Amino acid sequence: MILDRAINASMETRTLSQEELGRFLKNLFLTGEDVETGHGTAERLSPVAAAHRILSNSFGLIPFGTYVKDGDARRAVHDPALDRLLKVRANERMSPFLCQKLIMSNAFWHGFGACWNRRDGAGRLVARIPLPTECCTIRKDRESWHYWYDYNVDGWQRTFAPYELSFLYFETYDGIQGRGLLELARETIAMDAMAQRYERKFYQNGARLSGVLEVDTDAQPATRQKLKDEFRGYASDDAFAVAVLDHGMKFTPLGLSQSDAQYIESRAFTVEEIARFTGIPKHMLQTGKESYDSNSQQRQNYVTDTLLPYVVQWEQEDGYKAIPPDKRDKDGWYMRGNVAVLLRGDDLTRSQFYERMIRTTVYNPDECRALEEKPPIPGGLGQHFLATKNLASLEAVLKGEK
Numbered sequence: 001m002i003l004d005r006a007i008n009a010s011m012e013t014r015t016l017s018q019e020e021l022g023r024f025l026k027n028l029f030l031t032g033e034d035v036e037t038g039h040g041t042a043e044r045l046s047p048v049a050a051a052h053r054i055l056s057n058s059f060g061l062i063p064f065g066t067y068v069k070d071g072d073a074r075r076a077v078h079d080p081a082l083d084r085l086l087k088v089r090a091n092e093r094m095s096p097f098l099c100q101k102l103i104m105s106n107a108f109w110h111g112f113g114a115c116w117n118r119r120d121g122a123g124r125l126v127a128r129i130p131l132p133t134e135c136c137t138i139r140k141d142r143e144s145w146h147y148w149y150d151y152n153v154d155g156w157q158r159t160f161a162p163y164e165l166s167f168l169y170f171e172t173y174d175g176i177q178g179r180g181l182l183e184l185a186r187e188t189i190a191m192d193a194m195a196q197r198y199e200r201k202f203y204q205n206g207a208r209l210s211g212v213l214e215v216d217t218d219a220q221p222a223t224r225q226k227l228k229d230e231f232r233g234y235a236s237d238d239a240f241a242v243a244v245l246d247h248g249m250k251f252t253p254l255g256l257s258q259s260d261a262q263y264i265e266s267r268a269f270t271v272e273e274i275a276r277f278t279g280i281p282k283h284m285l286q287t288g289k290e291s292y293d294s295n296s297q298q299r300q301n302y303v304t305d306t307l308l309p310y311v312v313q314w315e316q317e318d319g320y321k322a323i324p325p326d327k328r329d330k331d332g333w334y335m336r337g338n339v340a341v342l343l344r345g346d347d348l349t350r351s352q353f354y355e356r357m358i359r360t361t362v363y364n365p366d367e368c369r370a371l372e373e374k375p376p377i378p379g380g381l382g383q384h385f386l387a388t389k390n391l392a393s394l395e396a397v398l399k400g401e402k
Contacts, residue, residue, distance in 0.1 A: 037186045037189045037190045037193070038182065039109055039134075041189065041193050042109075042181070042182060042189045045189065045192050045193060045270075047192070047270055047274040047275075047285055048181065048185075048189065048192075048274055050284075050285050050286065051108075051181075051274050051277075051278045051280050051285060052105065052108050052109075052181075054280055054284055054285075055104060055278060055280065055306075055307075056101045056104040056105045056108060057101060058307050058342065059100055059101065059103075059104040059307065059310055059311075059314075060097040060098065060100040060101035060104065061097065061341055061342060062100065062307075062311055062338065063086075063096075063337065063338050063341060064086050064314070064315070064318065064336065064337045064338075065083075065086065065087070065335070065336060065338070066078070066079065066082065066323060066327075066333050066334070066335060067333070067334055067335075067336050068331060068332050068333050068334070069332055069334075077327075077331075077333060079323075079324065079327065081124060081125060081126075082125060082322065082323070082324075085125060085127070085128050085322075086322075090127070090128040090129075091118075091127040091128060091129050092127070094129075094130075099115065099129075099130055100314075102130040103115050103130045103168050104168065104310070106130065106131075106132060106133040106134075107133075107168045107169060107170040107178065107180065108170055108180060108278075109133070109134075109180045109181060109182055110133035110178065110180045110182065111133070111169065111170055111171065111172065111177065111178020111179045111180040111183065112133060112167050112168065112169045112170065112172065112178030112180075113130065113133060113168045114130070114131045114133065114136070114149065114160075114165045114166070114167055114168075115128050115129065115131070115165065115168075116128070116129040116130075116131055116160065116165055117164060117165070117166060117321055117322055124324075125322060125324075128166075131153070132151075132153060133178070135151050135152055136149055136150065136151050137149075137150040137151075137152075138150075138176060138177065139159075146161075146162075147162060147176060148160070148161065149161075149162070149165060165321075166314075166317045166318050166321050166322065167317060168310065168314055168317070169313065171184065181277060181278065184277055185273065185274065185277045188270060188273040188274065188277070191270060192270040195270070214249065214250040216249075268287060271285050271287045272287075278306070279302065279306030280302060280306065281295070281298035281299065281301070281302050282298075283295045283298060284298075284299070284302065296349070303339055303342060307339065307342075308339060311337040311339060314335075314337065315334070315335045315336055315337055316335075319333075319334045319335035322335070323335065340353070340371070354371075358386055359386070359387070359388055360387075361385045361386065361387050364383055364384060364385045364386070365377060365381075365386070366382030366383055369382060
């Protein structure tokens with residue numbers, strides 16, 4: 001008998017008041033543990049971790065460069081110092097990819113990511129350093145009504161004016177305070193964390209439901225605790241074995257099975273909720289049963305509806321704060337990100353894109369070859385713009401020209 005050594009003859013009789021009985025039943029059936037919904041909890045949930053990885057990596061992949069409008073044409077322009085920071089090394093420790101990834105990561109979790117545009121004594125940009133948002137306190141000067149950003153990072157303290165920092169917001173309602181996923185999806189994160197905790201405890205208890213162990217007499221607290229410990233040890237160590245209860249004991253299961261609680265459905269719903277909060281298609285979070293064509297369309301929507309607003313936000317922010325003022329104001333320089341690099345791993349979509357660009361005379365063949373790191377076609381043949389012969393102007397059609 002597994003409980004022989006747990007039951008004792010020492011019993012006590014106790015009368016509970018109505019208030020005590022109500023409190024006992026409330027504690028037994030209605031209370032639960034508070035679930036921490038902070039950064040540490042959220043990043044251990046697979047849908048949240050996947051969304052963070054996809055969005056931060058996508059933004060890190062985007063190359064940014066400087067351009068100028070020359071009449072009707074737009075051409076790339078170069079400042080050696082700025083090009084080095086944008087394309088070679090953002091600072092002595094980070095590549096441009098890692099710098100942008102960290103900025104988006106801070107925006108994802110905490111609402112906004114900030115990049116310090118560090119300049120030398122002559123005002124030249126010498127480094128771009130992402131700053132941890134959780135170490136920032138936004139302070140408003142009551143006299144000037146200006147905002148200041150106080151950072152305290154491992155004992156290093158500095159106050160920044162807004163013009164020293166480039167900001168990327170995940171979501172904001174006032175342009176000052178950001179709202180990240182930890183705040184927007186707090187309830188969803190808590191629900192998935194509780195579901196994950198339930199699964200862990202379910203298997204820790206030998207895949208058995210919790211319940212009430214009844215005895216036919218009153219037991220002292222020490223006796224009740226010993227009975228619980230004995231039964232809990234049996235459930236975990238002797239899974240799938242047979243229990244024999246004596247002394248009139250009876251075990252009544254409480255709670256719902258995973259099927260009755262719709263456990264799988266609730267985990268799938270969490271993925272859908274995270275997809276809604278972040279704008280990332282479900283199939284990119286490893287769920288959903290859409291067709292290939294549907295997935296391809298959703299990826300396109302992800303770029304245009306989710307990623308592109310962040311790219312445009314960063315173009316405008318860096319275009320004002322990173323480009324030298326004389327070149328920005330006098331020469332008309334502006335910043336632009338190239339989202340076409342996201343097609344780099346998709347050969348079929350990329351080839352179809354090039355074909356359309358050549359057929360509609362947007363690119364010539366050499367320009368497409370340059371995007372593939374290929375040399376120009378010998379003899380300058382790739383410099384010619386091509387057009388399909390079945391397209392002609394209305395004027396040419398009326399004149400009967402071929």
